[in-house]
Amino acid sequence: xxxxxxxxxxxxxxxxxxxxxxxxxxxxxxxxxxxxxxxxxxxxxxxxxxxxxxxxxxxxxxxxxxxxxxxxxxxxxxxxxxxxxxxxxxxxxxxxxxxxxxxxxxxxxxxxxxxxxxxxxxxxxxxxxxxxxxxxxxxxxxxxxxxxxxxxxxxxxxxxxxxxxxxxxxxxxxxxxxxxxxxxxxxxxxxxxxxxxxxxxxxxxxxxxxxxxx
Amino acid sequence: xxxxxxxxxxxxxxxxxxxxxxxxxxxxxxxxxxxxxxxxxxxxxxxxxxxxxxxxxxxxxxxxxxxxxxxxxxxxxxxxxxxxxxxxxxxxxxxxxxxxxxxxxxxxxxxxxxxxxxxxxxxxxxxxxxxxxxxxxxxxxxxxxxxxxxxxxxxxxxxxxxxxxxxxxxxxxxxxxxxxxxxxxxxxxxxxxxxxxxxxxxxxxxxxxxxxxxxxxxx
Numbered sequence: 001x002x003x004x005x006x007x008x009x010x011x012x013x014x015x016x017x018x019x020x021x022x023x024x025x026x027x028x029x030x031x032x033x034x035x036x037x038x039x040x041x042x043x044x045x046x047x048x049x050x051x052x053x054x055x056x057x058x059x060x061x062x063x064x065x066x067x068x069x070x071x072x073x074x075x076x077x078x079x080x081x082x083x084x085x086x087x088x089x090x091x092x093x094x095x096x097x098x099x100x101x102x103x104x105x106x107x108x109x110x111x112x113x114x115x116x117x118x119x120x121x122x123x124x125x126x127x128x129x130x131x132x133x134x135x136x137x138x139x140x141x142x143x144x145x146x147x148x149x150x151x152x153x154x155x156x157x158x159x160x161x162x163x164x165x166x167x168x169x170x171x172x173x174x175x176x177x178x179x180x181x182x183x184x185x186x187x188x189x190x191x192x193x194x195x196x197x198x199x200x201x202x203x204x205x206x207x208x209x210x211x212x213x214x
Numbered sequence: 215x216x217x218x219x220x221x222x223x224x225x226x227x228x229x230x231x232x233x234x235x236x237x238x239x240x241x242x243x244x245x246x247x248x249x250x251x252x253x254x255x256x257x258x259x260x261x262x263x264x265x266x267x268x269x270x271x272x273x274x275x276x277x278x279x280x281x282x283x284x285x286x287x288x289x290x291x292x293x294x295x296x297x298x299x300x301x302x303x304x305x306x307x308x309x310x311x312x313x314x315x316x317x318x319x320x321x322x323x324x325x326x327x328x329x330x331x332x333x334x335x336x337x338x339x340x341x342x343x344x345x346x347x348x349x350x351x352x353x354x355x356x357x358x359x360x361x362x363x364x365x366x367x368x369x370x371x372x373x374x375x376x377x378x379x380x381x382x383x384x385x386x387x388x389x390x391x392x393x394x395x396x397x398x399x400x401x402x403x404x405x406x407x408x409x410x411x412x413x414x415x416x417x418x419x420x421x422x423x424x425x426x427x428x429x430x431x432x433x
Binding site: 056057059060061062063064065068069072073074075076077150154155157158161168175179180181182185186188189192193196197 | 275278279280281282283284286287290291292293294295368371372373375376378379386389390393397398399400401403404406407410411414415418
C-alpha cells in the first residue's frame, strides 16, 4: 500500500503534464482543424486534395509511428526536437487530422436554409460563415468532440516512449525501481479513468449549454 | 536515391516478417474481440440485472483506459500476481479485451436499431421466431454492423503497433530494430508506414466502398 502512496504524487504530477499538453494541443488543433475543414469544403481543388490526403495519412498510420517519425525520423535529416516539442507537434498534427473530419461533418449538417436565410438578410458569405454556420457547427460537433478529447488524452500515454515525463513514464520509473507492476499500472489506469470521467461530465454540461443553438 | 532504394529493399524482408506477425495478431485479436464483444452485447441486453451490470461496468471501465496501459497490466501486472503470459498471449488478450468493448457496443446498437415493426410484420406473415431472427433481424443488423466494424478493424491494426513495447516482433518492432542498426530512422519508419497505410487503404477504401455498394443494391 505504501508504494501506492509513495508514487501517487509523481503520477499525479505526470497527470497534470498530460492534461496541460492535451489542453494546449486541443486548442491549436481545433483552430487548425476549423481552417482545414473550411479549406477542404470550399478551397480550390489542390487545397482540397492536399487536406484530404493529410487526413487519410493521419488516420491511416499508427499513432506511435507518427510520433516516432517526428521524434526519431527527423534526426536523420539533422532536425532534433526535444521530447516536449515533438509531443506537441505530434498531438497537434494528429488532432488536426481528426478535428477536420469532425468539423467538416458539423458544417455539412447545417441546413442550406440557414445559409439562404443569411443571404436573404444581406449578410456577406464571410459573415454568414463566421456568425451563422460556424457557431451552429460547434454545437453539433460537441458529442464527437468530447470523444476526441478523450482520444487525445489517451494518446498522451505514448509520450513516455520518447521520454516525456507523463503518467506512464512515472509509473514505469516506479515499476523499474520497485517491481510492483500491478499496483502502479493500475494507478495509471485509474488516473486516466478519472480524467475521462471528468471530460465526459464537462462534455454533457456543455451540450446542455449549447442546446439553444441547435 | 540509389542508397535510399537499396536500404528500403534490403530491409523489406525483415519488415515483411514483422507484417506477418502484425496480421496474425490482428486476426487473433479480432476473433477474441468479436466473440467476447457479442457476449458483452448479450449481457447488456440481458434481462438479468447482474449480467447487465457486469457487462456495462466492464465496457465503461475498459473503454476509458488507454490500450498501452491495458497491455502493461496484462503483461507486467498479471506476471507480478503470478499469471505469467507470453508477449503474444498478452497482446491478444489485451487487444481483444479492449476491442470487445467497441464491438460489443456496435452489436448492441445494431440489435436495438432493428425496427420492432420488422419482427411484428414477420410474425404476421407466419414466420417462427427462429426464422424471424435468422431471416429478418440478423441480415439487417449485419449490414448496420459492417461499416463501424470495418472502422474498428483499421483501428485494431494500428493499435497492434503498441505490442513492440513488450517485445513482440511485429512490423513496428522490426522497423525499430532496423533503424537501430542502419541509423536511417526516417527511411525505416516511412517504409513501415507505407505498409501500414496499404492495409488502411484496403480496409477503409476497398472494403468500405464494397459495403456501400452492397447496401445500395439491397435497398
